[in-house]
Amino acid sequence: MKIEKIVAGGYGLARENGKIYLVRGAYTGEDVEVSIEKDGKDVALCRVEKIKHASQKRQKPICEHFGMCGGCDWMDLDYETQLEYKKEIFVDQIKHVAKVDVTKPAIIKTSPYGYRNKAEFVIKDGKLGYNSKNSHNFVEIKRCHIISDKLNEMKGKVEKVDLKDFHHIVLREDGNKEMVIFVSQKKCETPEIDADEIISLVNRKHVVVSGEESVKKGKGFLIVKMDDIKYRLSAKAFFQISYEGAKILSQKVKEYAGSGKRLLDLYCGTGFFTLELSKNFEKLTGIEESSASISNANENAKSNGISNVEFFSSKVENFKFGTYDVIVADPPRAGIGKEIIQSIVQANPERFVYVSCDVTTFARDTHELEQKRYKIKDVTLVDLFPQTHHFEIVSLFERE
Ligand SMILES: C[S@@+](CC[C@H](N)C(=O)[O-])C[C@H]1O[C@@H](n2cnc3c(N)ncnc32)[C@H](O)[C@@H]1O
Incomplete structure (x- = not known):
């Protein structure tokens, strides 16, 4: 199956006998064998089984969890190509869905790794991990390459304490201070750990950062400084990641x-x-x-x-x-x-x-x-x- 282009959702698009195949993990110009995950009359969702001809733009992913963890689906693609594909996806959607012709927009890049100021970990058998793509299979994470170094350090500290009462751990940082949020289904003792802010949330898992909040240590918020404005950031508040x-x-x-x-x-x-x-x-x-x-x-x-x-x-x-x-x-x-x-x-x-x-x-x-x-x-x-x-x-x- 020949991949024509990359489309919204990050899929490689192929066509055979008038039917569209959206292939996860395949890039433009590749020739791949696929297995069908979800079949429809006009469109099938697939995943790659074998790459017969690989794109020159592929690179070795730096993360050992790539492919299992649901996070970084394009880590095996060179960064400049990722940017180019994002522009193409935008133009394609605007043309076909909005029905407007636009020229390729500019894309502003940011640091390709270590950029996230917040991480939401699932807990299983005292270990921290993420869910795999489109499923609730637990993937234990040793180091996450898109969260900041500070968050990876905090993760190490959290893993040293007993986590049996908790279903999630959320870590946030403001460039200076650290916040650890212990999330449990019912009220329980919150472990003492070396962090500036410790918060407990009691909820039923549906929305991780929700429920009854108590501040166990610190003021209950971080402070983010952008230009000349300081933003207070409590456990449940949204901020750009x-x-x-x-x-x-x-x-x-x-x-x-x-x-x-x-x-x-x-x-x-x-x-x-x-x-x-x-x-x-x-x-x-x-x-x-x-x-x-x-x-x-x-x-x-x-x-x-x-x-x-x-x-x-x-x-x-x-x-x-x-x-x-x-x-x-x-x-x-x-x-x-x-x-x-x-x-x-x-x-x-x-x-x-x-x-x-x-x-x-x-x-x-x-x-x-x-x-x-x-x-x-x-x-x-x-x-x-x-x-x-x-x-x-x-x-x-x-x-x-
Ligand atoms: C992408 S965030 C944007 C936040 C803000 N512009 C910023 O840069 O920090 C979207 C926000 O919409 C809020 N939200 C979601 N659905 C909403 C609704 N129906 N009415 C009002 N706010 C909503 C969420 O709580 C979240 O804070």
């Missing part, structure tokens, strides 16, 4: 948002974009469903002496939109969807800045926005997730 990537994102969002009177920041997390943009607008409003993130956002505004922002803890779906010069949205993978696009269009902003981590929902939403007078004017990709097929999209739409 790469600090280097976060700086690039905020610069692009600032460039696209420009300045004006009123700005609305949808899915604002701990208020990152709202606060970064606070000097460029007279009044800014941030909306976010997580109340933990919203309390961090309010603390962040107060501690940085920023008084022209307001934050509301609400689902975007339930928020009553006013009128704004600029709207920014950075939703989770599910994207924005028709209903919220309708509210955005009614709010009539001059510019809409859409930050997305999922190219398929982004393309779907772009199609809808283009039908509703908002035309895509500029796009920059940011490689926030090296060694994986994921990337971040920062885009500017303007009202016609």
Whole structure:
């Protein structure tokens, strides 16, 4: 089977007798034998069994867990080619789903390894690991090459204590201090370990970072400094997983948002974009469903002496939109969807800045926005997730 191109989801696409085969682990130009994992009438999902002709762009992955662990699906691909493929995937989706012709956008790279400031480990028999791709098979991890050195060191410390009562361990760091989050199904004794912040969360596993929180050691938050603003980050609060990537994102969002009177920041997390943009607008409003993130956002505004922002803890779906010069949205993978696009269009902003981590929902939403007078004017990709097929999209739409 000949791989024609790389498509969304990181699959290699092949065609035979009018049917499409999406092949995990195969790259453009390769000739592969596959086994079918999920068969459909027009499309089959496959995985590689044998590579008959390999791409010159393959490289030896630096991680011994590659192929078993569900994390880095592109670690066997040279980094420059990863960047090139991400641009191709973007153009392909925009052309076929959004039905808009765009030129290949620029992609800004970040450090290819050691970039993650947060790691979520599963625990099995006292060992820390990740789940394998598309399954709950446990893969014990000795060293993870995409998390920071500090997180790998913390992992070593955590593995020395008795973990039998816990189902997950979440590690976070702010470049200076460390936070260890012990997650259990019921209340239990939290081990003493050498870390600045120790938090316990009690929950039923569905969403790992959720449930009843107690601070066992420290203040209950980390402090991340970006340019001249300090962000408070509690255990449950969202923050971009790469600090280097976060700086690039905020610069692009600032460039696209420009300045004006009123700005609305949808899915604002701990208020990152709202606060970064606070000097460029007279009044800014941030909306976010997580109340933990919203309390961090309010603390962040107060501690940085920023008084022209307001934050509301609400689902975007339930928020009553006013009128704004600029709207920014950075939703989770599910994207924005028709209903919220309708509210955005009614709010009539001059510019809409859409930050997305999922190219398929982004393309779907772009199609809808283009039908509703908002035309895509500029796009920059940011490689926030090296060694994986994921990337971040920062885009500017303007009202016609
Ligand atoms: C990708 S993060 C963006 C955070 C923020 N822009 C930042 O850079 O830190 C998406 C955020 O959307 C929030 N969220 C998810 N679904 C939501 C909804 N329906 N309404 C409001 N917020 C939501 C999540 O809690 C998360 O904080």
